[in-house]
Amino acid sequence: MLALSRRNLLKLGTFGFGAAALGYARASTAAAEITLPIGRTTCEIMPTLPTAAMMGYGPTGPTVLHLTQGQHVLIHAQNRLEEVTTVHWHGLRGPNAQDGVPYLTQMPIGVGEDYTYDLTPKDAGTYWFHPHCNTLEQIARGLAGVVVVHEAQDPGYDADEVIQLRDFRLGNDGQFIEFTKPRNAVRGGTLGTVTTANWQTDLHITAPAGGLLRLRLAATDVTRVFQIAVTGAEVRVIAADGHPVPAPYAIADLPTPKNREPVAAPGTWPVILAPGQRSDLAIVMPAEGGIVTVDMALPGGAQKTVATLIATGPTLGRLVADIKPLPANPLSEPDLATAQRVDFTIGWSPDGTAGTSGICGDTPYRFWSINRKLWPGEGAPDPANPLAPLAEITLGKSYIFRMKNETKNDHPIHLHGMAFKLLSSNQRDLPPHWSDTALLRADETVEVAFVADNPGDWVFHCHVIEHQKTGLAGLIRVA
Numbered sequence: 001m002l003a004l005s006r007r008n009l010l011k012l013g014t015f016g017f018g019a020a021a022l023g024y025a026r027a028s029t030a031a032a033e034i035t036l037p038i039g040r041t042t043c044e045i046m047p048t049l050p051t052a053a054m055m056g057y058g059p060t061g062p063t064v065l066h067l068t069q070g071q072h073v074l075i076h077a078q079n080r081l082e083e084v085t086t087v088h089w090h091g092l093r094g095p096n097a098q099d100g101v102p103y104l105t106q107m108p109i110g111v112g113e114d115y116t117y118d119l120t121p122k123d124a125g126t127y128w129f130h131p132h133c134n135t136l137e138q139i140a141r142g143l144a145g146v147v148v149v150h151e152a153q154d155p156g157y158d159a160d161e162v163i164q165l166r167d168f169r170l171g172n173d174g175q176f177i178e179f180t181k182p183r184n185a186v187r188g189g190t191l192g193t194v195t196t197a198n199w200q201t202d203l204h205i206t207a208p209a210g211g212l213l214r215l216r217l218a219a220t221d222v223t224r225v226f227q228i229a230v231t232g233a234e235v236r237v238i239a240a241d242g243h244p245v246p247a248p249y250a251i252a253d254l255p256t257p258k259n260r261e262p263v264a265a266p267g268t269w270p271v272i273l274a275p276g277q278r279s280d281l282a283i284v285m286p287a288e289g290g291i292v293t294v295d296m297a298l299p300g301g302a303q304k305t306v307a308t309l310i311a312t313g314p315t316l317g318r319l320v321a322d323i324k325p326l327p328a329n330p331l332s333e334p335d336l337a338t339a340q341r342v343d344f345t346i347g348w349s350p351d352g353t354a355g356t357s358g359i360c361g362d363t364p365y366r367f368w369s370i371n372r373k374l375w376p377g378e379g380a381p382d383p384a385n386p387l388a389p390l391a392e393i394t395l396g397k398s399y400i401f402r403m404k405n406e407t408k409n410d411h412p413i414h415l416h417g418m419a420f421k422l423l424s425s426n427q428r429d430l431p432p433h434w435s436d437t438a439l440l441r442a443d444e445t446v447e448v449a450f451v452a453d454n455p456g457d458w459v460f461h462c463h464v465i466e467h468q469k470t471g472l473a474g475l476i477r478v479a
């Protein structure tokens with residue numbers, strides 16, 4: 001279960017205490033309190049070239065919090081950075097006051113301050129957490145962690161592992177280079193230079209031979225859209241964006257130089273993970289010594305292995321027939337017959353500039369908009385000009401959000417506080433599932449439906465963080 005790597009680093013940076021104190025990384029599922037230190041760290045992402053000035057949730061690289069469905073937990077965030085931050089719990093449906101959005105749901109956590117988040121996860125599955133303040137720089141420097149919410153009843157896997165997929169923007173010396181360029185922010189975003197799995201370029205994980213491995217993939221990059229496949233084993237997708245799929249399905253092939261747009265075989269779908277999205281895979285591990293690779297698509301039909309799974313020990317003899325649907329989460333089924341439709345157009349900004357507060361990493365540029373409206377940024381709001389919601393919707397009613405991307409860039413659109421059901425795309429056959437982050441590809445229109453069952457002001461934004469920071473964000477008010 002331990003998702004931390006031994007090869008990865010370990011300088012204590014500003015944390016000032018050793019890994020032994022960090023019960024959070026592998027908290028008992030019975031833990032009711034977790035300490036989440038946030039500070040500077042150093043990590044060896046590129047071999048022999050430690051990257052300085054990273055930020056981490058704890059000093060030991062990628063962090064996984066283990067919670068249990070329905071179990072109350074207090075998470076004590078300790079800000080030991082030299083700047084303010086917050087923690088947003090991506091996909092966890094909780095009270096608005098625990099959502100971690102600066103000025104909207106809480107004041108930023110000041111330098112040296114502590115802040116306690118009070119959560120009781122309604123849903124089992126794979127979620128993640130990150131700052132919502134100076135978001136581009138803080139995530140780019142390493143502030144992203146995974147939340148595993150275990151089912152109240154053990155679903156019976158022989159092993160359970162997490163892989164965070166993300167890039168770092170490093171120069172040849174292993175040190176950070178500029179995180180954003182305006183000419184990229186106005187297009188697809190600024191890609192990282194080193195693609196990693198759990199902050200490593202050559203991740204190896206062992207799992208029981210012949211066993212059923214639950215592999216939780218989380219795309220926590222600020223820009224890159226991953227397409228993933230698994231080679232060397234039978235595999236089924238069992239959950240997407242945290243929530244179980246009704247019927248586990250096989251993964252479509254990756255593009256190849258000969259077949260750049262492969263047609264998915266019936267009953268299979270590609271695993272495409274845009275920033276913020278997750279996929280839980282059930283993998284039947286091969287016999288002892290067998291090798292399974294997790295591969296990603298590269299431009300031009302090339303492929304690259306991002307992680308290697310190695311089968312060890314006497315075979316457990318599990319079969320693909322042993323993969324069962326996970327128990328459904330307690331989501332409210334929208335009533336499509338009475339649902340009201342709300343239209344959103346994801347587009348360019350009507351106005352390229354905006355004032356900047358200088359707080360929370362605000363930028364002077366505004367390139368993007370939703371319904372031609374600009375998000376003023378994560379900084380302190382102007383009291384004379386309070387944030388107007390993009391939509392005000394009624395608690396308890398069903399809605400269809402029709403999201404139209406009128407641009408040529410990918411936009412993974414994330415709604416805080418609630419999960420929605422994917423209904424349709426004007427371009428693709430979508431696997432049936434619930435999500436909190438819907439990817440809109442170029443010129444794509446996607447419809448999602450949900451019950452507005454969580455009151456509050458919820459942020460609705462693109463998870464390409466340069467897009468979010470330059471206008472592609474807004475508020476949905478549920479009251």
Ligand SMILES: [Cu+2]
Nearest residue numbers: 411462464467
């Ligand atoms: Cu976007």
